[in-house]
Amino acid sequence: xxxxxxxxxxxxxxxxxxxxxxxxxxxxxxxxxxxxxxxxxxxxxxxxxxxxxxxxxxxxxxxxxxxxxxxxxxxxxxxxxxxxxxxxxxxxxxxxxxxxxxxxxxxxxxxxxxxxxxxxxxxxxxxxxxxxxxxxxxxxxxxxxxxxxxxxxxxxxxxxxxxxxxxxxxxxxxxxxxxxxxxxxxxxxxxxxxxxxxxxxxxxxxxxxxxxxxxxxxxxxxxxxxxxxxxxxxxxxxxxxxxxxxxxxxxxxxxxxxxxxxxxxxxxxxxxxxxxxxxxxxxxxxxxxxxxxxxxxxxxxxxxxxxxxxxxxxxxxxxxxxxxxxxxxxxxxxxxxxxxxxxxxxxxxxxxxxxxxxxxxxxxxxxxxxxxxxxx
Amino acid sequence: xxxxxxxxxxxxxxxxxxxxxxxxxxxxxxxxxxxxxxxxxxxxxxxxxxxxxxxxxxxxxxxxxxxxxxxxxxxxxxxxxxxxxxxxxxxxxxxxxxxxxxxxxxxxxxxxxxxxxxxxxxxxxxxxxxxxxxxxxxxxxxxxxxxxxxxxxxxxxxxxxxxxxxxxxxxxxxxxxxxxxxxxxxxxxxxxxxxxxxxxxxxxxxxxxxxxxxxxxxxxxxxxxxxxxxxxxxxxxxxxxxxxxxxxxxxxxxxxxxxxxxxxxxxxxxxxxxxxxxxxxxxxxxxxxxxxxxxxxxxxxxxxxxxxxxxxxxxxxxxxxxxxxxxxxxxxx
Numbered sequence: 161x162x163x164x165x166x167x168x169x170x171x172x173x174x175x176x177x178x179x180x181x182x183x184x185x186x187x188x189x190x191x192x193x194x195x196x197x198x199x200x201x202x203x204x205x206x207x208x209x210x211x212x213x214x215x216x217x218x219x220x221x222x223x224x225x226x227x228x229x230x231x232x233x234x235x236x237x238x239x240x241x242x243x244x245x246x247x248x249x250x251x252x253x254x255x256x257x258x259x260x261x262x263x264x265x266x267x268x269x270x271x272x273x274x275x276x277x278x279x280x281x282x283x284x285x286x287x288x289x290x291x292x293x294x295x296x297x298x299x300x301x302x303x304x305x306x307x308x309x310x311x312x313x314x315x316x317x318x319x320x321x322x323x324x325x326x327x328x329x330x331x332x333x334x335x336x337x338x339x340x341x342x343x344x345x346x347x348x349x350x351x352x353x354x355x356x357x358x359x360x361x362x363x364x365x366x367x368x369x370x371x372x373x374x375x376x377x378x379x380x381x382x383x384x385x386x387x388x389x390x391x392x393x394x395x396x397x398x399x400x401x402x403x404x405x406x407x408x409x410x411x412x413x414x415x416x417x418x419x420x421x422x423x424x425x426x427x428x429x430x431x432x433x434x435x436x437x438x439x440x441x442x443x444x445x446x447x448x449x450x451x452x453x454x455x456x457x458x459x460x461x462x463x464x465x466x467x468x469x470x471x472x473x474x475x476x477x478x479x480x481x482x483x484x485x486x487x488x489x490x491x492x493x494x495x496x497x498x499x500x501x502x503x504x505x506x507x508x509x510x511x512x513x514x515x516x517x518x519x520x521x522x523x524x525x526x527x528x529x530x531x532x533x534x535x536x
Numbered sequence: 537x538x539x540x541x542x543x544x545x546x547x548x549x550x551x552x553x554x555x556x557x558x559x560x561x562x563x564x565x566x567x568x569x570x571x572x573x574x575x576x577x578x579x580x581x582x583x584x585x586x587x588x589x590x591x592x593x594x595x596x597x598x599x600x601x602x603x604x605x606x607x608x609x610x611x612x613x614x615x616x617x618x619x620x621x622x623x624x625x626x627x628x629x630x631x632x633x634x635x636x637x638x639x640x641x642x643x644x645x646x647x648x649x650x651x652x653x654x655x656x657x658x659x660x661x662x663x664x665x666x667x668x669x670x671x672x673x674x675x676x677x678x679x680x681x682x683x684x685x686x687x688x689x690x691x692x693x694x695x696x697x698x699x700x701x702x703x704x705x706x707x708x709x710x711x712x713x714x715x716x717x718x719x720x721x722x723x724x725x726x727x728x729x730x731x732x733x734x735x736x737x738x739x740x741x742x743x744x745x746x747x748x749x750x751x752x753x754x755x756x757x758x759x760x761x762x763x764x765x766x767x768x769x770x771x772x773x774x775x776x777x778x779x780x781x782x783x784x785x786x787x788x789x790x791x792x793x794x795x796x797x798x799x800x801x802x803x804x805x806x807x808x809x810x811x812x813x814x815x816x817x818x819x820x821x822x823x824x825x826x827x828x829x830x831x832x833x834x835x836x837x838x839x840x841x842x843x844x845x846x847x848x849x850x851x852x853x854x855x856x857x858x859x860x861x862x863x864x865x866x867x868x869x
Binding site for chain 1: 685
C-alpha cells in the first residue's frame with residue numbers, strides 16, 4: 161500500500177519533470193497552435209514570452225491533475241503564475257461568475273441561471289466549458305477468494321447498492337459470472353459520506369442504465385441511510401479494504417489491489433480503462449441548447465457502444481470566451497491549449513490517473529479555445 | 537534591592553496613586569506594567585469568547601432565518617421536513633451518545649490508573665507510568681483516527697459479534713453487528729482512550745492531595761487498603777473526579793478527526809451501538825460536509841457548531857457548579 165503510493169508519486173514526479181523538459185524544448189510547438197487558431201495578435205515566439213497571473217478555483221476532483229498542469233505550464237512559462245483553489249465545484253462556479261477567478265473547474269456544467277450570469281461576467285461573449293478531465297469510476301470489491309474479475313450489469317450493481325441483492329451468491333450475480341465460485345457472504349455496500357461528484361456520477365449512471373431498479377434521483381448525496389460510508393475516495397477505499405464482502409465505488413486510479421467490476425455495455429462486459437472511459441465521452445453528444453463553443457456533454461450513461469466504459473466522472477474547465485485585456489486572452493488560451501494537449505493530458509494522467517481525452521475531442525476543444533477573444 | 541521585599545505586597549495592589557508610583561521608581565513601573573499585561577491577558581480571553589460567540593451567531597443567522605423549505609431546496613443534504621432543529625437533533629443525539637459512551641468506558645479505567653499510580657505502584661514505577669499516561673495526550677487525534685480505523689476496527693469485530701450474539705436482547709447491542717466495525721461503539725472505545733490522560737491526570741493529583749491524617753486515621757482503625765481508598769480517598773476526591781470526568785466529556789464532545797475517520801455516519805435516534813450508519817457527531821459532520829458546502833450549507837453547519845458550543849459551555853458550567861457545591865464537604869478546606 162505504502163510502497164504503491166510512493167512509487168506512484170515518484171512516477172508522477174518523473175512524468176511532470178519529463179514533460180517540463182519536453183515543453184521547454186518545444187515550447188513554441190505547444191503554445192502557438194492555440195494562439196494561431198484564435199486569429200489574435202498573440203506573440204508568436206511561444207509560451208516563454210507569456211507573463212501574468214491566472215487564478216482558478218473549483219472541483220477538488222481535479223486537484224492532482226491541476227497540480228501537474230500548473231507545474232508543467234509554469235516551468236514552460238516561468239513568468240506565469242497559475243493558482244487553483246480546490247474549494248469545490250459549487251464554490252468554483254460562484255467565484256468564477258462573480259469575476260473573482262479567471263477560470264473554474266467544475267464537475268457539473270453551468271445551469272441556465274448560471275449561464276445567464278456568465279454572459280454578463282464574460283462581457284456578453286458567453287463561456288466555454290471544456291471536458292478536459294475524464295476520470296473512470298471503478299466499482300471495487302473485497303473478495304480475496306475470488307480471483308476472476310466479476311462481471312455485472314447496471315441492474316445488478318443497482319440491486320446491490322440499493323440493498324435488494326444482499327449476498328454474494330445471489331443468482332443475479334451468479335448468472336453473470338458463470339464458472340466463478342461465489343462465497344456465501346453478506347454484501348456490505350460502502351458509499352461516500354460527504355457530498356461528492358463521484359456519488360453524483362455514479363448514481364447518474366445507475367439511474368440512466370438501470371432505471372427500473374434504481375428509482376432514486378441522481379444526487380451528490382447518497383440516498384439511503386444506515387449504510388457503511390466514509391469520507392473521501394481514500395476513506396471508501398480504506399473501508400472496502402477493511403472487511404471482506406464489501407463493495408464500493410471510487411476513482412479508478414485509487415482502486416489499488418482491490419477487485420474491480422467489469423460493467424455490462426451492450427452485450428459485452430467492459431473493464432475500466434482510460435481508453436474505454438474516453439470512448440464513452442466521444443460517444444456522448446453535446447448537451448442541447450448550448451452555445452457553439454460550449455462543450456457541456458450529455459453523457460450517454462446507457463450507451464451500447466462497444467468498448468465504452470460508462471461510469472465516468474467528467475470535470476469541466478470553464479473559461480470566458482472574452483477577456484478584458486489581450487494579455488489575459490493570450491494567457492488563458494495558452495493555458496487551456498496546454499491542458500488539452502497530449503503532453504498536458506499525459507501529465508495529468510501520470511499524477512491523477514485520469515483518462516486522456518481523445519483526438520476527436522481535442523479537435524473540438526482546440527476550436528473552442530480558438531474562439532476566445534478580446535472583449536469588444 | 538533592599539527595599540524590594542517591603543514593597544512587594546504593595547505592588548500587588550493595582551491601585552497605586554501616581555505620587556506613590558513616582559517615588560517608587562522603576563520597580564513600581566515594572567509592577568504596573570505587569571499588572572496591565574496580566575489584566576490584558578484576562579480580558580483577551582473574555583474578548584475571544586465573545587468574538588467566537590458573535591461569529592457563530594452571525595454566521596448561523598442565515599440558516600436560522602431562512603425558511604426550512606428554502607434550505608432544503610438549496611442544500612442537497614438538508615432534510616425535507618423538520619427544519620434546522622430536525623437536522624441538528626440527531627447530530628446532538630449522536631454527539632452525546634458517543635461522548636457518554638466514551639465517559640462510561642474511560643472514567644472507571646482512569647480512576648483505576650490514577651489510584652494505582654497514587655496508592656499502589658512503587659514510587660519509581662508510578663512516576664514513569666504517570667509520564668506515559670500524559671504522553672497519550674500528546675498523540676494527535678488524527679493518529680487516533682488512523683489507529684481506530686485501521687487497527688482497532690478490524691480487531692474489534694469479534695467483540696461486537698459476541699455482544700450482538702449473547703447480549704443482543706439489550707437494545708444497545710441490537711445486531712447484526714456491522715462489518716467493518718465503523719460503529720459508534722468503536723468510536724466510543726477510541727474516544728475513551730483519548731480522554732484517559734486528562735481524567736487520569738486530574739484524578740491522580742486529587743488522590744495525592746488526600747490528607748495524610750485521614751488515611752492514617754483509617755489505617756489506625758484497622759482499615760485495609762481498599763477500605764482506606766473507599767472511606768478516605770474517594771469521598772475526598774469526589775468533586776475532583778466529577779470535574780475530571782467533565783473535562784474529559786468536553787474533549788469527547790468536540791473530537792472531530794477520530795470520529796470522522798472511524799464512523800460510518802447516519803442520522804437516526806438509535807441506541808444500536810453496533811450498527812453502522814446510525815449516528816454522527818456535530819464536529820465530524822461539519823468536517824465531512826464543509827468542503828463542498830455552499831453558503832447556505834456553511835451557515836447551517838455553523839449553526840450546528842453553535843449548538844455544540846452551547847452544549848460544551850453547559851457541560852463545563854455544570855462541572856463548575858458540581859465542584860463548587862461539593863467543595864465545602866470535600867475536606868479540601
